[in-house]
Amino acid sequence: MPGTVRLGGRARRLRRSRPGPVTLLSGGILALMAAAALFGTWVAPYDPAAQDLALGATMPSWAHWAGTDELGRDVLSRCLAGARSALLWPLVVALGTCAMSTSLGLLAGYRRGWIDAVMMRVVDLLIAMPGLLMLIVLVGVLGGGIGWAVLAMAVLFTPGDIRVVRSLTMAQRELAYAEAARTLGLSRTRIMFRHLLPNIAPTVVAGALLSFVAALVALSGLSFLGIGLPAGTPDWGLMIEENRGLLDLNPWAAVVPAALVTIAATAATLLGDQLFERLSDA
Amino acid sequence: MTSSTALARLATGVLLVLAAGCAGAPGSGAAPDTLRWALGNAPNSLDIAHGFNDASTTVQFAVLDTMVAIGPDGQVVPRIAASWTHPDPHTYVFTLREGPRFSDGAPVTAEDAAYSLTRHLDPAVTSQAASYVTQVKKVEVTGPRTVKVTLRKPSPTFLATAALAWQIVPKKLAAAHPKDLGSPEVGTLGSGPFKVTKFSLASGVTLERNELYWGPKPALRRIEVKAISDPETLRLAVSSGEVDGTNDIQVSETRKWSALRGVTTVFYPANHIAYLSLGVREGPTKDVHVRRAIAHALNRGALATLMIGGHGGIADLMLPKPQVAALYGDKPPKLPAYPYDVNAAKAELAKSAYPRGFTLAAPYDSGGDDVKALQAIVADLAVIGVKLDLQPLPTEQYRQRMFSHQDTPLQLVDLVYGTPDPGEVLPDLVSRASAGPQGFNFSGYGSPETDARLDDLGKHEGADRAAAVTEVLAEIADQVPYVPLYSREAAVALRDRYTGRFGTWTADIFSGIRPAAGA
Numbered sequence: 160m161p162g163t164v165r166l167g168g169r170a171r172r173l174r175r176s177r178p179g180p181v182t183l184l185s186g187g188i189l190a191l192m193a194a195a196a197l198f199g200t201w202v203a204p205y206d207p208a209a210q211d212l213a214l215g216a217t218m219p220s221w222a223h224w225a226g227t228d229e230l231g232r233d234v235l236s237r238c239l240a241g242a243r244s245a246l247l248w249p250l251v252v253a254l255g256t257c258a259m260s261t262s263l264g265l266l267a268g269y270r271r272g273w274i275d276a277v278m279m280r281v282v283d284l285l286i287a288m289p290g291l292l293m294l295i296v297l298v299g300v301l302g303g304g305i306g307w308a309v310l311a312m313a314v315l316f317t318p319g320d321i322r323v324v325r326s327l328t329m330a331q332r333e334l335a336y337a338e339a340a341r342t343l344g345l346s347r348t349r350i351m352f353r354h355l356l357p358n359i360a361p362t363v364v365a366g367a368l369l370s371f372v373a374a375l376v377a378l379s380g381l382s383f384l385g386i387g388l389p390a391g392t393p394d395w396g397l398m399i400e401e402n403r404g405l406l407d408l409n410p411w412a413a414v415v416p417a418a419l420v421t422i423a424a425t426a427a428t429l430l431g432d433q434l435f436e437r438l439s440d441a
Numbered sequence: 442m443t444s445s446t447a448l449a450r451l452a453t454g455v456l457l458v459l460a461a462g463c464a465g466a467p468g469s470g471a472a473p474d475t476l477r478w479a480l481g482n483a484p485n486s487l488d489i490a491h492g493f494n495d496a497s498t499t500v501q502f503a504v505l506d507t508m509v510a511i512g513p514d515g516q517v518v519p520r521i522a523a524s525w526t527h528p529d530p531h532t533y534v535f536t537l538r539e540g541p542r543f544s545d546g547a548p549v550t551a552e553d554a555a556y557s558l559t560r561h562l563d564p565a566v567t568s569q570a571a572s573y574v575t576q577v578k579k580v581e582v583t584g585p586r587t588v589k590v591t592l593r594k595p596s597p598t599f600l601a602t603a604a605l606a607w608q609i610v611p612k613k614l615a616a617a618h619p620k621d622l623g624s625p626e627v628g629t630l631g632s633g634p635f636k637v638t639k640f641s642l643a644s645g646v647t648l649e650r651n652e653l654y655w656g657p658k659p660a661l662r663r664i665e666v667k668a669i670s671d672p673e674t675l676r677l678a679v680s681s682g683e684v685d686g687t688n689d690i691q692v693s694e695t696r697k698w699s700a701l702r703g704v705t706t707v708f709y710p711a712n713h714i715a716y717l718s719l720g721v722r723e724g725p726t727k728d729v730h731v732r733r734a735i736a737h738a739l740n741r742g743a744l745a746t747l748m749i750g751g752h753g754g755i756a757d758l759m760l761p762k763p764q765v766a767a768l769y770g771d772k773p774p775k776l777p778a779y780p781y782d783v784n785a786a787k788a789e790l791a792k793s794a795y796p797r798g799f800t801l802a803a804p805y806d807s808g809g810d811d812v813k814a815l816q817a818i819v820a821d822l823a824v825i826g827v828k829l830d831l832q833p834l835p836t837e838q839y840r841q842r843m844f845s846h847q848d849t850p851l852q853l854v855d856l857v858y859g860t861p862d863p864g865e866v867l868p869d870l871v872s873r874a875s876a877g878p879q880g881f882n883f884s885g886y887g888s889p890e891t892d893a894r895l896d897d898l899g900k901h902e903g904a905d906r907a908a909a910v911t912e913v914l915a916e917i918a919d920q921v922p923y924v925p926l927y928s929r930e931a932a933v934a935l936r937d938r939y940t941g942r943f944g945t946w947t948a949d950i951f952s953g954i955r956p957a958a959g960a
């Protein structure tokens with residue numbers, strides 16, 4: 160076409176690799192939240208646990224930008240401090256789920272045979288169970304506590320991801336590069352983790368971010384139900400539960416943490432989508 | 442409305458409008474003598490033997506007569522029994538009034554009355570009210586209209602507990618259904634102001650006026666009772682006119698109820714006390730100086746304001762305020778107190794084996810209403826170096842641990858009692874018999890001397906009895922197995938098309954409600 164400069168393949172990849180506004184925005188939001196998780200308690204204007212029963216619940220003011228809750232605690236400070244548990248535990252769930260599902264999915268998809276058959280029946284069983292209900296029952300039976308909640312959640316989230324990784328692995332193991340690796344006599348472990356894994360990485364990364372989002376929402380839900388973190392811990396889910404009765408005195412005490420959960424979940428979902436597309440194209 | 446709050450208020454407003462819209466049109470044209478009532482939970486049984494809980498007893502007392510009742514001032518008054526005598530400390534002889542009939546027309550007999558009490562002692566019935574009648578040794582029909590009750594030992598609380606647990610049911614029906622009387626399948630039959638016309642665990646209870654009732658005719662012809670478990674939905678239901686009222690108002694919600702237009706919320710003292718139980722058998726709280734330090738460190742005034750606002754007050758004695766008033770009038774005894782004083786708390790702690798403080802695990806019911814109070818207590822105790830490690834537990838698991846008396850060194854207890862007599866409370870709190878599994882002596886406090894004092898309570902009456910109660914209360918105040926925190930009021934909300942009279946000892950709330958003039 161006259162007057163049109165056609166870009167080469169490398170240039171096209173470079174243009175694609177430039178992060179778009181959605182990636183920048185969602186990445187920026189998550190980076191800010193991560194910064195709050197790391198340094199929130201330092202920059203918070205008040206001690207998140209400091210109570211002022213005489214003050215009680217108040218609307219936003221210059222002294223308290225998001226107001227105070229019923230125990231007179233500064234809502235903004237608690238939101239900043241709450242970023243830590245809100246992001247840390249979902250991150251642990253996401254990493255745990257990712258590690259377990261990737262290892263087991265690669266194993267099942269590559270080895271096939273009885274290992275695959277046994278693993279898939281167990282996965283079928285776990286998938287058939289209602290996730291959140293199981294989670295509530297498990298955490299209840301195990302005696303509450305965030306540790307059990309995180310462990311139970313990682314175990315319940317893993318089966319779905321195992322299926323996905325297994326399917327991708329089964330497709331990859333039939334390709335020429337995998338056949339070549341086997342012909343060269345490379346070990347199964349090396350083939351699975353050094354050759355097949357990089358080729359299914361986009362899906363694994365996107366899956367990990369989706370697990371993060373699911374864990375963020377589920378853990379907030381558990382906190383809302385009073386399961387998991389002890390009362391008084393600065394945590395977004397717990398704040399929603401504690402402050403939902405204050406809608407007539409300071410609605411922001413519940414609205415701000417609820418908005419933060421929504422924003423964090425949306426940003427992580429969008430970032431996961433973007434990363435999947437970009438890693439797939441690369 | 443400031444701009445900073447406009448968005449949140451708007452969103453809340455939209456949600457409330459939507460919810461109110463879903464709830465139905467106000468009033469919805471019900472006749473004024475038909476009352477639509479909401480409870481937080483559905484009644485599970487219309488027999489106190491199998492449904493000894495707030496929701497069930499609310500309906501039971503409208504349908505079933507009791508042998509005696511508790512009057513507005515806390516005194517025991519006649520009901521099915523027209524009178525009684527107390528010939529010796531172990532014996533009561535009741536004379537039934539003439540005229541009461543069950544709602545099917547059958548007369549209420551002495552046989553019915555006697556069986557209605559003895560059935561609670563029958564292991565086959567597995568009555569939830571059995572603990573209220575353990576002092577009963579024998580019940581005999583001594584004449585066509587007389588029933589004689591023999592007690593194992595003198596018990597001044599007997600009449601008050603009889604007003605609660607001795608509900609009169611037909612002997613024939615109760616004997617045929619020891620385990621399922623009061624269930625939706627069997628129902629019940631009473632001689633009270635109302636009769637049951639429908640009972641379902643899912644849709645609730647419908648009552649109609651019992652035209653055979655021997656007492657004053659109730660103003661209401663029909664009552665429809667249903668359960669609305671979510672407090673906010675309940676408030677919206679009353680506000681929108683979907684229901685006409687409720688007696689299931691959480692104390693933390695009183696502010697919102699008082700602000701409702703077209704609804705009058707009536708408050709009255711509840712027979713309630715909230716207290717902190719400190720385990721005396723092991724751990725740091727075994728040390729009396731630690732317990733006294735904890736008592737001094739608690740800002741109970743702030744705690745009471747946080748939990749009950751203006752609807753109640755600080756509890757000074759380990760008794761509900763109505764019981765204090767019934768026993769001592771307006772002159773309660775002056776006993777050792779532990780006012781909020783951080784320095785005094787630190788000084789007490791310095792005398793203990795833990796002068797630098799300690800950490801204490803504090804399991805709690807994650808579904809309970811007291812979580813706020815616990816957080817305030819955590820902050821108060823942190824000031825003197827006592828760190829509470831709050832451990833959330835699901836309700837059932839917490840209750841199991843609470844009543845097994847294991848690993849609960851510190852817990853917040855919130856109880857409502859049924860009678861005006863301290864004899865209902867004190868043995869529960871400090872007798873050794875009550876310190877075992879399923880007992881209410883959560884601190885584990887007790888000694889042979891204390892048990893002897895508790896036994897003495899039954900032997901005295903009048904001023905001597907007040908003195909005996911004071912001795913037990915003084916021991917509790919000195920040894921601090923419990924720290925009394927606050928007593929709250931109860932509340933009934935009624936739409937303005939009705940009026941009602943309620944009090945601490947009102948058992949049948951429906952008979953006190955009538956259509957407002959002009960409704």
